[in-house]
Amino acid sequence: MSGEAEFRRIAADIRRRIQEGTWAPGQGLPSRAAMASEYHVHEQTIRLAYDLLRRSALLDGERRKGVYVAHPPAMRTLTDVDADWPYGSEKTDTRSQAATDDLAGRLDVPVGALLHHEAIECLEPGGRSAMLVSSWWRGRRRPHVSATAELGVALLTEVQAHALGLLVDSLAYRVTRTRLDPHGAPVETADLILPLDRWTIRLG
Numbered sequence: 001m002s003g004e005a006e007f008r009r010i011a012a013d014i015r016r017r018i019q020e021g022t023w024a025p026g027q028g029l030p031s032r033a034a035m036a037s038e039y040h041v042h043e044q045t046i047r048l049a050y051d052l053l054r055r056s057a058l059l060d061g062e063r064r065k066g067v068y069v070a071h072p073p074a075m076r077t078l079t080d081v082d083a084d085w086p087y088g089s090e091k092t093d094t095r096s097q098a099a100t101d102d103l104a105g106r107l108d109v110p111v112g113a114l115l116h117h118e119a120i121e122c123l124e125p126g127g128r129s130a131m132l133v134s135s136w137w138r139g140r141r142r143p144h145v146s147a148t149a150e151l152g153v154a155l156l157t158e159v160q161a162h163a164l165g166l167l168v169d170s171l172a173y174r175v176t177r178t179r180l181d182p183h184g185a186p187v188e189t190a191d192l193i194l195p196l197d198r199w200t201i202r203l204g
Contacts, residue, residue: 006041006045007045007046007048007049007052008049008052010035010039010041010045010046010049011048011049011050011052011053013039014029014049014053015053015058018058018069023068023069024069025069025070025071025072026068026069026071027068027069028061028066028067028068029050029059029066029067029068029069031066032046032047032050050067053067054067054165055161055162055165055166055167056165056166056167057070057128057164057165057166057197058070072197075198075199075200076130076198076199076200077199077200077201077202078173078175078192078194078199078200078201078202078203079202079203081147081149081175081177081192081203082147082177082179085122085131085133087122087123087124087125087130088122088123088125088127089120089121089122089123090120090121090123091118091119091120092119092120092121092163093117093118093119093134094116094117094118094119095117096114096115096116096117097114097115097117097136098112098113098114098115099111099112099113099114099115099136099138103115103136103189106176106178106186106189107136107137107138107178107186107188107189108185108186109138113138114138115136115137115138116136116137116138116139116141117134117135117136118134118135119132119133119134119135120132120133120134120135121163128165129163129164129165130194130195130198130199131192131193131194131195131199132160132163132164132192132193133190133191133192133193134190134191134193135188135189135190136188136189136190137187137188137189141187141188142181142187142188143181143187144179144180144181144187144188145180145181145182146179146180147177147178147179147180148177148178148180149175149176149177149178149203150175150176151173151174151175151176151201151203152173152174152175152176153171153172153173153174153196154171154172154173154174154193155169155170155171155172156168156169156170156171156172156193160172160193164193164195166195170195170196171196172193172194172195172196173192173193173194173195173196173199173201174191174192174193174194175191175192175194175201176189176190176191176192177189177190177191177192178190
């Protein structure tokens, strides 16, 4: 069995054991050396398995200080797509972008028009990422009086998956929000990416 297949097999077995209650949330897993001895593999293979489970948010902790079973992430309910995020956030990208066909349609601008862009990672009080918000607008940022929203799902990109601690191509909610001026014209549009395991959606 190849090294890659081996660490994935071990990760799947550890996941099964956690689900069966061998280790409870908050409980530390055995050291890499102990697990390597149990599975008859090199410690590096266990490190890769632990890293994979950490990226999928099943394990938590630092690589050199041991890992433990992560507590289930807090479930939140999104009811107002235009509400301010009440906790911390980090701005991760502010590079301008050319309007794609989709963005041009949402903002009623020509395809290729230069748009301001802002990507924000919304954080839980404990520091874990809860939601990713990418916004686009043309010209100066104008006030809005209302917003519309459409709900769908999307496969996470590599960047999104890394930020959320999930696997690439995992499914997430995608809320497309468009803010409108008093005349109903779009002034800003955004994609809200919300992990399925951390959110329920209830839009009026």
